[in-house]
Amino acid sequence: MSHAAASPGFPASPAPLRTAAVAARATDLSKVYGQGDTRVVALDSVSVDFGKAQFTAIMGPSGSGKSTLMHCMAGLDTISGGSARIGDTELSSLNDRQLTRLRRDKIGFIFQAFNLLPTLTALENITLPMDIAARKPEKAWLDAVIETVGLSGRLSHRPAQLSGGQQQRVAVARALAAQPEIIFADEPTGNLDSRSGAEVLGFLRESVRAMNQTVVMVTHDPVAAGYADRVVFLADGRIVEELHEPTADSVLDRMRLFDSKGRTS
């Protein structure tokens, strides 16, 4: 697999590989849209921890609330009840400016549609979060990240000159380069062919293994979930199941199980 080939690029991490520490935590987290007749409960009292240096996948059918959970945890959306924390920071206590700052300094994002700025070169896109923060990127780290995702030769290209897989690798590098506390990935392989998808997932897993990065990924693809350390299943705004050390097959089995339950109930 290609991700295996890429792993030597990551610098060795001095920290212990696994800790029980929590990078982000939801407690009785609720999210309600609309009022009265149009009231929709997207998240219904969800409590979940995302461990540090862990690769967590959030799965569930459409409308299960998986994207909402990610948006709330990432400070992209407000919450209706309960609490959402990144590290020690309670998100519900922050105003828009503070949330923006938090996202800038502590969170990395990878979106399904790549979301790169077409006017910037690959390198400029990668350093954009640090440019916004008016921070100098750490040169050694940046080089290592770029080396790892295999973009060394394409740094001066603009997104339109890159393939979809390359564009998403730029997005991954952008998320990693700023060394955030946690990376949220929203269907990162949704727009990619399976080969490019596998590469991207490989990078994400390696970033967790070798760099102690924390990654939370929303996906509906069992193969993608198979790369994670842990899978959280959501349905109707609740957590219904958890799976540790999953494989694509075991995830698929669970999904089939939910499906049949869903049909019989």
Added chain:
Amino acid sequence: MLRTALRNVLAHKARLMMTALAVLLGVAFVAGTLIFSDTVGEAVKKASAKNLDGVAVSVQAVDADTGPRTDKNGKRSTLLDDKLADKVRALPGVESLRRDVTGTATLAGPDGIPIGNGWQNLAANFQPDKDGRDARYPLVQGRGPAAGDEIALDRATAEAAHLKVGDTVRFATDGPVLTKRLVGIVTTDDPQVTTGGSLALFDTATAQKLYLHPGQFDELVVGAAPGTDQQALTAKVREILPKDRAEATSGSALAAEQSRMVTAQNKALSQTLLVFAGIALFVGIFIIANTFTMLISQRSREIALLRAVGASRRQVVRSVLAEAALLGLVSSVVGLALGAGIAVGLRAVLDANGAGFPDGPLIISPTAVLSSLAVGVVVTVLAAWLPSRKAAKIAPVEALNTVEAPPALRSLVIRNVLGTVVAGLGVAVMLYVTTLKSSDDMPIAMLGSMLTMTGVIILAPLLSRPLVSLAGRLTTRLFGVSGKLAKQNALRNPRRTAATASALMIGLTLITGMTVVGNSAQQAMDTMTAKGLKADYKVGTSTYTGLDPALSKKVAALPGVEAAAPLRNASFQTGGDYTDLTGTDLATVGKTVQLDFTSGGPAHAANEIAVSRTAAKEKGWHTGQTLDATFNDDKTAKLRITGVYEDTPLVNSAVGAASLVAPHMTPVKDDELLVKTRGGASDELEKQIRHTLGDSPLLKVQDHADLRKENAGQIDTVLYVVYGLLGMAVIIAVVGVVNTLAMSVFERTREIGMLRAIGLARNGIKQMVRLESVVISLFGAVLGIGVGIFLSWAGGNLVSQGLPTYELLLPWGRLGLFVLLALVVGVLAALWPARRAARLNMLESIGAQ
């Protein structure tokens, strides 16, 4: 397809708003101009007609050669006397006869400043009937003037002068100040009086004494009995008039003539205004084209789908054009309504500033309505034409593309070549213009200017790269990431940025060009006024009626006055060629005017003259030569040339003795008086000079500062009016910047969402949009100011013929102000789009397609 067009207009109404606004403002300008000129024209015509009401025949004295004769006292003499008047009165069909004396009388206002604008300060005789009333001048207070020391005024004049019945009125007709007692106040509809003039009435004998000779009249106005044929009566009157010495005109002919004049005046005004409206509409074209280009690229998949299901190219084009026509029509209707409002407002504003337009209803003629609507629709459709062709080129297969690919930027090669050719041609023409001198060559300069501007507009996308990059480097340094993103956004679509900036450029080119030429001319006039003027005061009259020759001696005798040189204008012929001659006091003129002789010296005797260098060169004269001169009155004289002097605007092409000119003048008057003081100009001395000259309100006693102000003020006024008129073009350009930014924000919704997600604060987003706006505006400003300076440099020569002292002078302060203005425009235009961008819902934006 019409339904598609209608649906599209409705679906995009928010986005079409700015475009509609651009069309609307342009149409409002056109409609406002047309309605205003119709309304005022109609009102003035009606007022004139009312003024001529009851006039069946008018009899006026003419002289075969020179009109009414003027005697040596400046009094006119006519053949219309009581005997002739009685004969006319006795004709069958004549019901009434007015015997009019007319002249001018200028009143002194409370601060000594003359009331009225000089050439409309009418005076006439009050002709009471047996009840003491004059139907032409209805009394509102007091009674008509009946004795030599009495005067009546119209109401507006009395109010302006703060005069009440019983007060003493100070006024002048042509000489020293006169005083009479105000006995009555009348009203009048005479448009000459209501539009900035004044009216003074005397009893007939006094009026005759002031302006004519006893028993004489200027005009006999015949009122006809009901049922009398005007033409027949006119013919009958004509029969009894002395041949070639008086003329009868029918009332209807007079009315027609007046109406023709009003129409001509109106036409000149509305044509000038329409030129500026045209500029505003032209600027609007860029905005419309921009919008449709964007709408079509956004809808390309939709259009491809239409093509896939069988719509022809032509149908697609037609649908786009129908959409444009619909937009144009709706905007034009609103613009028309706004135009009517502008017409009403303009009249009110001008009236408040003393224009005194006669009352009348608002006239909205079908012509005005139809032309306004047509202009709006045609301009919109024309502007959408190129984008519609682009729509037609969309291939049906694009409907199947699922990946949204950014439209590839079309090559600019053809455009750049075309632009270079046109701009090169324009520059070449303008360089040729620099070799021209006469203002008759103005059309060539205009052609060159238009070519240059068009060329630069075509080249603007090419120019945008280096100029915007340069500005972007600054914004990046100052504002970091938002500055960098702003620069790149401005560079992303060079055509759009260029079109937006071009709209601003047009207005600024014209404003800059006018400012530079105006300023240079102003400076030139300043130099000219002061150049060679050694005198401290220049004395003249506001009516150019001249001063009594005896007065110059009196002024010269004042303590504190060193010399007072009278200047009299005359002309003589040599072999059919006219030369203007200034007659002056040869002994003192050298103290008041600096004459630099290139050969010979000043004249000393009455049969000597000195001539200007230009005149000598043109006519081949030289010092020592003797000319055979023929004066106006056919008398001849031999004039010896004593010297040649450098041209100065203070005197004519030839200078001779006052006594040389006097025999050929009736009456003998000094046109101007140049006064040299001993201790410099002072208020006290000015007062004494005025007093010596009779304290007439007609007097103009000007020191150097006054002279400068008189000339400079005129140019400033013209410049401000031009600024106001070009302001509309600039406002439309600002609408264009708003439009472009709104489009940018809409197109980049997803990017903005992403930027927010990865940590760019709302303020950063705002700043990004704002800086893009500023960069585009500054680009337009730099282009406009640059082209404006070039054109004014090249075209300035054409002005220099009338102004020998003309040289190009860049008013840096004002140009800097324009750049600042562009900066402010950029910030203001970004207000709304930036707010919108900052308020976008992040999550929806990220997912937006």
